[in-house]
Amino acid sequence: MQSPTRAKKKTKATSMDIAHRAGVSQATVSRVLRGSPLVNAETRRRVEEAVKELNYKVDRHASSLRTQRSGTLALLLFEDPTPDDSHINPFFLSMLGSITRACARHGHDLLVSFQQLSDDWHADYEDSMKADGLILLGYGDYLAYESKLAHLVAQGTHFVRWGPVLQGQPGISIGCDNAEGGALAGRHLVAQGRKKVAFLGDASTHFPEFFARYCGCDAALREVGLRMNPALQVDADSTEQAGYEAAQVLIARGLPFDAIFAASDLIALGAMHALKEAGLRIPEDVAVVGFDGTPMARFSNPPLSTVVQDTSKAGELLVDTLLQLVRDQPAQSITMAPTLQVRASSGG
Amino acid sequence: MQSPTRAKKKTKATSMDIAHRAGVSQATVSRVLRGSPLVNAETRRRVEEAVKELNYKVDRHASSLRTQRSGTLALLLFEDPTPDDSHINPFFLSMLGSITRACARHGHDLLVSFQQLSDDWHADYEDSMKADGLILLGYGDYLAYESKLAHLVAQGTHFVRWGPVLQGQPGISIGCDNAEGGALAGRHLVAQGRKKVAFLGDASTHFPEFFARYCGCDAALREVGLRMNPALQVDADSTEQAGYEAAQVLIARGLPFDAIFAASDLIALGAMHALKEAGLRIPEDVAVVGFDGTPMARFSNPPLSTVVQDTSKAGELLVDTLLQLVRDQPAQSITMAPTLQVRASSGG
DNA sequence: CTGAAAGCGCTTACAG
DNA sequence: CTGAAAGCGCTTACAG
Incomplete structure (x- = not known):
């Protein structure tokens, strides 16, 4: 099909056109549009009419240049290393959804961008006035990340980060209580009579979120005299493939285990795959609990128990907090409480 | 945690500052930054150095105001009626991901926004210069939609729509060959020996995509002397809940059927739920095929066969085509070929 | 309550 | 190859 004949783009109406039509000065048009109280009601009416007739926006x-405010927030999503093109972590995808909604509610536009951790992102968006503030989202090696955050703070950039609230960390974070989430998983597994809980996911200071989940689970086991066995921990980043391979490594070690606590749902899903291939029954032989509360957890076979992070609320809090920063109001880091969703994978 | 003492925001460097520092005029700075060829190499070097030192952006x-180009594309995602806050259709979420990537590759920013079909969106983004062009995404009643598209064309707005390429439709579309997708599903079900294929989803001109899927499946059945039975069709919009309810309605009708072709994966997932509750085995009693190729199709129980739309390629094509329009280059609608992913739900 | 005027930070003819 | 100057379309003191 050929390109249809395009209507020649009409020259856009300006506030000058409105002024002429309404018989007022351009300044008055601007006052009406900004909602200034010092405009006569009748004048206002005439201007609004002209605006409507000419479909003026x-x-x-021009407005942002004058006011030095863009009315836009930027969401930077980190992925390092670059994953398969089509599969962004579904947890971040739902965050993206709720952040977009929250922005709309607050009358702001949202600029979305994927970034590599290695990119020179730390000085771009706000300096070029594209956005009034930044929302930072993404997994990745925290130690590599921290200096960039410090740089942002030094530059006076307005930003909030989705992530754990850490001691002495630069800037403000909104994050889930990962230790509590781990404890929820651990207590549940204990209640199911499990004693040998494996952990799939990196558990070091490079990934403080995963590490806290591990520690929280360990703490729960210790409440009843058990503990996590480091020999049952296998590194994995948050992909299905990594979870699949990690579970294979775990099985190959030959040590007995009766439960897997996976650092994310994606890891759990991959692990279940490997378990089934190895002829292990879920949950009879191995109970599985994931983390994130992603939509697909409900649909897996068996349905996956998971520690749920409320992405709706998280998106709202991120935007609220960032807007406070932008307005130079005091703001603070927030830790959100996760909840446990029990399903068949852990024999609930 | 209290807000950390924020570094006082330094006043941003302007091209004037760079000019002073490099000992040239402000105009020359601008030329360097825009990559103008008529700048002396040594001059260029000095300017670039100053830019780096002052971290200038x-x-x-200011740039957009002057050039009347924003370097930004806007993605408008329609949802009507408003769904549950957290659950955006996963198919659109992956489109969002691939569109974001494609924009980045082309050096454009992406503004994302959710819209209600009823909103006054048709004259906003481009008139206010926020974006050079629009990408339209979303399900919804096409008949209600069409007049808005015509309006966009009349205004000379640059836009592309994700959706079927229809006769005489306003503007340009990139879409999947839904009839072919339906045929893929139909032929596969026939090959599995199924004869009574039910269809879950609205099959009317209001939803041309679903309708084409239905017709394509019907055509495939007719190739072997069978046909779709209208009594086995139940309306459903693209949610799990609707699929669940539609399957219940279907079962309640009491007519025999040995396969379900669902207009989307979400519908299929909901339907499988209802089938299992009714004691029907998948695929022994009823084979199920979905549409979209969403990530969770892989994880369902049993894994769901589905007609896959390549979201990666779709995102790339949408952005490419829109950019052609923005540059006043000829562009055309494109129909993409779907593929069939066979999994256990259809006894493959 | 309203208008005239300055200025936000760039880009790009125009002149040299 | 470079600079001086106009102007993109607004917002907001300032004066009345």
Whole structure:
């Protein structure tokens, strides 16, 4: 099909056109559009009419240039290393959804961008005035990340980060209580009579979120005199493939285990795959609990128990907090409480 | 945790500052930054050095105001009626991901926004100069939609729509060959020996995509002397809940059927739920095929056969085509070929 | 309550 | 190859 004949783009109406039509000065048009209280009601009416007739919209760039505010927030999503093109972590995808909604509710636009951890992102968006503030999202090696955050703080950039609230960390974070989430999983597994809980996911200071989940689970086991066995921990980043391979490694070690606590749902899903291939029954032989509360956890076979992070609320909090920062109001880091969703994978 | 003492925001460097520092005029700075060929190599070097030292970024609003180009594309995602806050259709979520990537590759920013079909979106983004062009995404009643598209064309707005390429439709579309997708499903079910294929999803001109899927499946059955039975069709929009309810309605009708072709994966997932509750075995009693190729299709129980739309390629094509339009280059609608992913739900 | 005027930070003819 | 100057479309003191 050929390109249809395109209507020649009409030259856009400006506030000058509105002024002429309404018989007022351009300044008055601007006052009406900004909702200034010092405009006569009748004048206002005439202007609004002209605006409607000419289908006028304020030019965003002119306005932002003058006010030095863009009315836009930027969401930077990190992925390092670059994953398969089509499969962004579903947890971040739902965050993206709720952040977009929260922005809309607050009358802001949202600029979305994927970044590599290695990129020179730390000085771009706000300096070029594209956005009034930044939302940072993504897994990745925290130690590599921290200096960039410090740089942002030094530059006076407004930003919030999704992630754990850590001692002395630069900037403000909104995050889930990962230790509590781990404890939820651990207590549940203990209640199911499990004693040998394996952990799939990196458990070091490079990934403080995973590490806290591990520690929380360990703490829960210790409440009843048990503990995590480091020999039952296998590194994995948050992909199905990594979970699959990690579970194979775990099985190959030949040590007995009766439960897997996976650092994310994606890891858990991959692990279940490997368990089934090895002829292990879920949950009879091995109970599995994931983390994140992603949509697909409900649909897996068997349905996956998971520690749920409320992405809706998280998105709202991220945007709220960032907007406070942008307005130079005091703001603080927030830790959210996770909940446990028990399903068949852990024999609930 | 209290807000950390924020470094006082330094006043941003402007091209004037760079000019002073490099000992040239502001105009020359601008030329260097825009890559103008008429700048002396040594001059260029000095300017670039100053830019680096002061960490200067071109002010986007000033630049856009002057050039009347924003370097930004807007993605409008329609949802009507408003669904549960957290669950955006996963198919659109992956489109969002691939569109974001494609934009980045082309050096454009992406503004994301959710819209209600009823909103006054048709004249906003481009008129306010926020974006150079629009990408339209979303399900919804096409008949309600069409007049808005015509309006966009009349206004000379640059846009592409994800959706079927229809006769005489306003504007340009990139879409999947839904009839072919339906045929793929139909032929496969026939090959599995199924004869009574039910269809879950609205099959009317209001939803041309679903309708084409239905017709394509029907055509495939007719190739072997069978046909779709309208009494085995139940309306459903693309949610799990609707699929669940539609399957219950179907079962309640009491007519025999040995396969379900669902208009989307979400519908299929909901339907499988209802089938299992009714004691029907998948695929022994009823084979199920979905549509979209969403990630969770792989994880369902049993894994769901589905007609796959390549979201990666779709995102790339949408952005490419829109950019052609923005540059006033000829562009055309494109129909993409779907593929069939056979899994256990259809006894493959 | 309203208008005239300055200025936000760029880009790009125009002149040299 | 470079600079001086106009102007993109607004917002907001300032004066009345």
